[in-house]
Amino acid sequence: MGRFVARRILYMFAVILVVSAITFGLMHAVPGGPFEREKPLPPEIIANLEKRYHLDEPLLMQYGRYLYEIFIPRIDSNRPGLSLENDFLINIRLGESTWFHWMNFGPSYSSRSRTVNDIFRDNLPVSFQLGIMALTVAILLGVPLGIIAALKQNTIFDYFGMSVAIFGVSVPVIVLGPLLIWIFGVTLRWLPPTGWGSKPPYVMGVFPSTMGWDYWKHAIMPAVALGLGSSAIIARLTRASLLQVVREDYIRTARAKGLKERLVLTRHALKNSLIPVVTVLGPMFAALVTGTFVTEITFGIPGMGRYFVTSITNRDYPVIMGTILLYAVFLVVANLIVDLLYAFLDPRIRYE
Amino acid sequence: MRSKFFMITAALIVFSMILGACAPAPAPTTGPQEPIVQTVIVEGTPIVITATPPPAEPPAAGPKVLNYPTGGPGDIPTLDPSLASDTTSVQVLEETFVGLTRLDETTLELKPGMATWESEINDEGQEVITFHIRDDIPWVKYDAVSDSVVQVQDCEGNVRMVTAHDFAYTFLRTLDPATGSPYAYVLHGIVGAEEYNTADGAPEDVAVEVLDDYTLRITFKQPAAFNPFIAGLWTGFATPKWVIEGDDCNDPRGDRWTETGFNQSYGPFVMKEWIHDAYLDMVKNPFWPGTEAVPVPKIDMVHYVMLDAPPAFAEYEAGNMDVSNIPLADMDRVMADPTLSQEVNIGPDYCTYYLGFNTKAPVVDDVRVRRALSMAVDRQALIDNVLKGGQEPAQWFSRPGLIASPTMETHPDLGIKYDPEQAKALLQEYLDETGQTADQLQITYMFNTSAAHQRIAETIQQMWADTLGITVNLVNQEWQVYLDTVKSEDTPQVWRLGWCMDYPDAHNFITDNFRAGGSANPARGGVPYGGVNWVNEEAEELMRQAMIESDPAKRVDLYAQAEQILVYEDAVIIPVYWYTSVTVTKPYVTRTFGVGGQEHWEKWDLNK
Numbered sequence: 001m002g003r004f005v006a007r008r009i010l011y012m013f014a015v016i017l018v019v020s021a022i023t024f025g026l027m028h029a030v031p032g033g034p035f036e037r038e039k040p041l042p043p044e045i046i047a048n049l050e051k052r053y054h055l056d057e058p059l060l061m062q063y064g065r066y067l068y069e070i071f072i073p074r075i076d077s078n079r080p081g082l083s084l085e086n087d088f089l090i091n092i093r094l095g096e097s098t099w100f101h102w103m104n105f106g107p108s109y110s111s112r113s114r115t116v117n118d119i120f121r122d123n124l125p126v127s128f129q130l131g132i133m134a135l136t137v138a139i140l141l142g143v144p145l146g147i148i149a150a151l152k153q154n155t156i157f158d159y160f161g162m163s164v165a166i167f168g169v170s171v172p173v174i175v176l177g178p179l180l181i182w183i184f185g186v187t188l189r190w191l192p193p194t195g196w197g198s199k200p201p202y203v204m205g206v207f208p209s210t211m212g213w214d215y216w217k218h219a220i221m222p223a224v225a226l227g228l229g230s231s232a233i234i235a236r237l238t239r240a241s242l243l244q245v246v247r248e249d250y251i252r253t254a255r256a257k258g259l260k261e262r263l264v265l266t267r268h269a270l271k272n273s274l275i276p277v278v279t280v281l282g283p284m285f286a287a288l289v290t291g292t293f294v295t296e297i298t299f300g301i302p303g304m305g306r307y308f309v310t311s312i313t314n315r316d317y318p319v320i321m322g323t324i325l326l327y328a329v330f331l332v333v334a335n336l337i338v339d340l341l342y343a344f345l346d347p348r349i350r351y352e
Numbered sequence: 353m354r355s356k357f358f359m360i361t362a363a364l365i366v367f368s369m370i371l372g373a374c375a376p377a378p379a380p381t382t383g384p385q386e387p388i389v390q391t392v393i394v395e396g397t398p399i400v401i402t403a404t405p406p407p408a409e410p411p412a413a414g415p416k417v418l419n420y421p422t423g424g425p426g427d428i429p430t431l432d433p434s435l436a437s438d439t440t441s442v443q444v445l446e447e448t449f450v451g452l453t454r455l456d457e458t459t460l461e462l463k464p465g466m467a468t469w470e471s472e473i474n475d476e477g478q479e480v481i482t483f484h485i486r487d488d489i490p491w492v493k494y495d496a497v498s499d500s501v502v503q504v505q506d507c508e509g510n511v512r513m514v515t516a517h518d519f520a521y522t523f524l525r526t527l528d529p530a531t532g533s534p535y536a537y538v539l540h541g542i543v544g545a546e547e548y549n550t551a552d553g554a555p556e557d558v559a560v561e562v563l564d565d566y567t568l569r570i571t572f573k574q575p576a577a578f579n580p581f582i583a584g585l586w587t588g589f590a591t592p593k594w595v596i597e598g599d600d601c602n603d604p605r606g607d608r609w610t611e612t613g614f615n616q617s618y619g620p621f622v623m624k625e626w627i628h629d630a631y632l633d634m635v636k637n638p639f640w641p642g643t644e645a646v647p648v649p650k651i652d653m654v655h656y657v658m659l660d661a662p663p664a665f666a667e668y669e670a671g672n673m674d675v676s677n678i679p680l681a682d683m684d685r686v687m688a689d690p691t692l693s694q695e696v697n698i699g700p701d702y703c704t705y706y707l708g709f710n711t712k713a714p715v716v717d718d719v720r721v722r723r724a725l726s727m728a729v730d731r732q733a734l735i736d737n738v739l740k741g742g743q744e745p746a747q748w749f750s751r752p753g754l755i756a757s758p759t760m761e762t763h764p765d766l767g768i769k770y771d772p773e774q775a776k777a778l779l780q781e782y783l784d785e786t787g788q789t790a791d792q793l794q795i796t797y798m799f800n801t802s803a804a805h806q807r808i809a810e811t812i813q814q815m816w817a818d819t820l821g822i823t824v825n826l827v828n829q830e831w832q833v834y835l836d837t838v839k840s841e842d843t844p845q846v847w848r849l850g851w852c853m854d855y856p857d858a859h860n861f862i863t864d865n866f867r868a869g870g871s872a873n874p875a876r877g878g879v880p881y882g883g884v885n886w887v888n889e890e891a892e893e894l895m896r897q898a899m900i901e902s903d904p905a906k907r908v909d910l911y912a913q914a915e916q917i918l919v920y921e922d923a924v925i926i927p928v929y930w931y932t933s934v935t936v937t938k939p940y941v942t943r944t945f946g947v948g949g950q951e952h953w954e955k956w957d958l959n960k
Contacts, residue, residue, distance in 0.1 A: 030832075030833070031832065031833045031836045032830075032831075032832025032833050032835065032836055033832070035534070036832055036835045036836065037437075037534070037835070038835065038849065038850070039437075039851075039854075039871055040835075040839065040871055040874070041534055041537070042537050042550060044529075044549065044550030044551070045532065045533070045534065045536060045537065045549070045550070048529045048530070048531075048532040049532040049534075051532075052530065052532045081608075082603060082604065082605070082606070082608075083606060084606060084607050084608060107607075110429060111427055111429055111430070111628075112429070112430045112432060112435050112607055113430060113431070113432065113607050113608050113609075113610045113611055114628065118628070119628075122627075122628050122629075123628065123629060178662065178666070181663070181666045182666070185666060185667075185670050186666055186669045186670045189670055189671075192670075192672070193663060193666045193667050193670050193672070194657075194659055194663045194664075194666070194667055195630070195657075196630065199627045199630065200627070297425050297660050297663075298660075298662070298663060299663065300630075300657070300658070300659045300660070300663045300664075300667075302627065302628065302629030302630035302658070303629075306425060306426060306629070310426060313830075313831060313832070314832075315832055
């Protein structure tokens with residue numbers, strides 16, 4: 001088990017290396033550059049800017065510099081936070097004026113007073129909070145709907161549950177969001193139409209410092225809008241999987257040996273039917289917690305989502321690299337957790 | 353007896369009103385809509401005056417907070433005067449700093465900002481402007497511990513005043529090649545500036561001289577009416593060197609100096625808190641003395657929220673925003689709504705939407721085709737059916753209202769108008785001469801990928817098909833790729849762009865764009881390279897004369913002649929429409945309407 005995890009973490013570094021190489025190549029291959037504007041800058045100024053960000057160096061050297069900055073830790077006497085060029089994600093104080101630094105994702109070109117690490121520090125926690133809530137909504141709504149639909153197959157419960165699921169899949173946030181805002185924000189005025197209830201600094205880098213109604217009232221609509229689509233996927237998967245499992249031989253055996261129906265369902269059927277659900281939860285988790293563009297724009301939430309899109313339109317190279325790598329890390333870690341959960345759900349699976 | 357009674361009553365009422373105005377937060381005892389009955393004694397005869405209370409009357413309950421959306425998604429790019437180049441950044445900068453000169457945002461008149469100035473021409477024909485800077489403006493910052501704005505002190509504990517040194521520092525920092533300022537080129541008119549910014553020039557040779565603590569002298573290469581504007585642009589706002597580079601009692605913050613906690617400024621408002629991607633709060637600067645152009649703010653705080661137009665408008669309807677733009681999708685509903693339509697204001701916005709021709713490309717290398725295409729665009733129909741924002745049909749490029757730009761009142765027939773008959777005739781002439789038919793013409797119209805540009809392109813495509821029988825081929829590209837394409841040797845035959853003002857002078861429109869080497873007429877080694885691909889010596893000479901001419905009327909006339917060549921005689925571009933800004937404002941807001949993309953909140957008031 002320990003070796004398995006260790007191997008997977010090593011494998012994660014390989015994935016990051018490959019993803020970073022592909023992203024780096026692609027973003028430099030597309031036409032346009034970070035300093036091209038509708039009102040064009042004089043070539044001399046562009047040259048100044050490119051020199052400042054080392055964009056005048058050969059691509060391979062730039063890539064090497066990038067990998068060095070994000071992977072190689074260093075120990076020096078620089079206090080963190082003073083310079084944009086040397087802003088590290090992890091800073092640990094070792095002595096009076098000795099610091100351990102690791103992971104410098106570089107400055108942002110389009111937001112000149114910030115670094116990619118600033119975006120991770122200020123915006124990622126918001127997306128993370130929203131993503132966790134949306135995922136909770138998705139599971140709490142999707143799993144029960146799917147179970148009821150499967151157990152009461154072809155009844156009114158089944159049809160109702162699946163109608164909700166189809167609604168959730170087919171009405172995207174871009175429609176549902178403004179609709180919710182219109183009903184609960186503008187007409188009834190129960191909830192604030194936009195905004196987010198917490199701001200930096202965050203507790204342990206992620207959690208909001210206050211969790212009262214002022215915090216939750218901002219979160220309800222976006223979490224529901226975002227979670228509904230995912231809950232539909234979960235509901236359909238749960239239903240299909242459970243329908244298949246209850247027809248398995250071991251369920252018949254369990255019933256034949258006189259086990260109570262409730263125990264048959266909870267101990268044998270449900271646990272096994274959750275494997276496909278848990279499988280999709282991995283990527284779903286990674287996608288939700290790293291930010292969602294449309295939801296964040298619609299509800300005016302200061303999350304990470306828009307950086308995935310705007311960094312590409314702006315050719316903001318360090319932000320493109322940072323967001324993609326962040327997503328890759330979340331995806332790999334989420335999949336690792338999913339793999340570990342398999343072992344719990346299905347005793348036949350063992351990792352050596 | 354009777355008059356004495358009235359006298360006392362009147363005195364009591366007046367006294368209570370004074371008290372009411374002074375007390376910070378008493379709950380209003382009467383409804384604000386109730387008429388006030390005021391009794392005034394005029395030579396012993398009591399006269400009763402009944403009036404509804406003026407909106408300013410109810411006592412302010414707590415601080416006056418203006419809730420204002422940015423109207424676009426995403427963070428404010430920067431709060432560094434040397435780096436800013438977009439309207440949201442400049443909006444905050446104009447309120448937290450004041451330039452040497454300051455533009456009246458409603459009339460585009462140039463007023464003294466931090467300085468008064470006089471101008472003279474030296475022996476070399478250069479314009480020397482001497483600025484006399486106010487000596488009563490301290491540097492301030494927001495102090496989170498005391499929750500108030502405090503004056504900045506130097507290492508000896510003296511209050512730091514804004515001096516000529518601070519302004520000179522910014523000019524040189526903006527021009528410093530290491531800063532990489534995207535907007536430094538607007539300062540290239542200063543002697544020595546372009547050389548320092550783009551070549552081997554030295555900072556000492558830049559003609560920005562500090563004569564004493566409160567006197568600054570700037571020498572421009574050529575006399576021009578807009579030189580004082582350039583000196584007052586945000587690229588020349590004073591900046592705190594001691595925060596950026598550090599000194600004995602400050603850590604150097606570099607580009608981070610604009611962040612919450614480090615930021616220092618001196619304008620009518622002070623930045624309190626900047627939560628990236630969420631909002632930026634500015635509070636009133638109690639140390640701003642108030643000047644003719646920049647009065648003491650009446651509102652206590654501006655809550656500047658980063659919201660895209662649709663959510664901002666939802667917040668407006670929910671009563672949480674005081675001002676908003678109207679999303680296109682809501683335009684028809686707003687105009688039909690009896691309450692909302694009363695809150696709408698349509699004002700000019702100093703931008704022009706146009707289509708450019710690559711005048712070297714096949715088919716459109718003939719001026720008759722270009723003019724025919726331009727005349728076949730029914731601009732008013734496009735505005736009424738597609739744009740719906742009360743835009744104005746454009747007859748030429750430089751938006752009317754700019755200094756030295758022709759206006760529709762003075763030049764109703766200048767430029768080009770919708771004229772389908774003449775368009776058909778011109779095209780027919782071309783077709784007869786080349787022996788082609790209209791459907792044989794191959795024309796590509798390119799725009800950057802966007803639903804709004806797509807709608808405009810499809811409408812114009814239809815107009816050309818209906819009037820001229822030409823079916824153009826529509827192509828779109830992603831924004832950055834598109835910018836590359838329209839300024840390359842592969843520039844398509846027809847392309848679209850817009851232009852918004854940097855400073856309010858026709859020079860910033862026609863000359864900055866269409867002179868050889870201009871923004872939309874790029875050149876490489878003196879040869880046109882992409883854009884409109886255009887050379888016209890006569891237009892070039894007119895634009896040059898207009899720049900150095902000092903008589904305003906003659907300048908308008910020169911620009912009018914140049915515009916006529918640009919849009920009619922050579923028909924290099926199709927001016928499509930002049931922008932308007934459509935906003936809604938809650939009735940309790942007393943406001944001015946900025947026409948250049950910026951609002952001056954220090955002139956606003958809230959009467960909630």
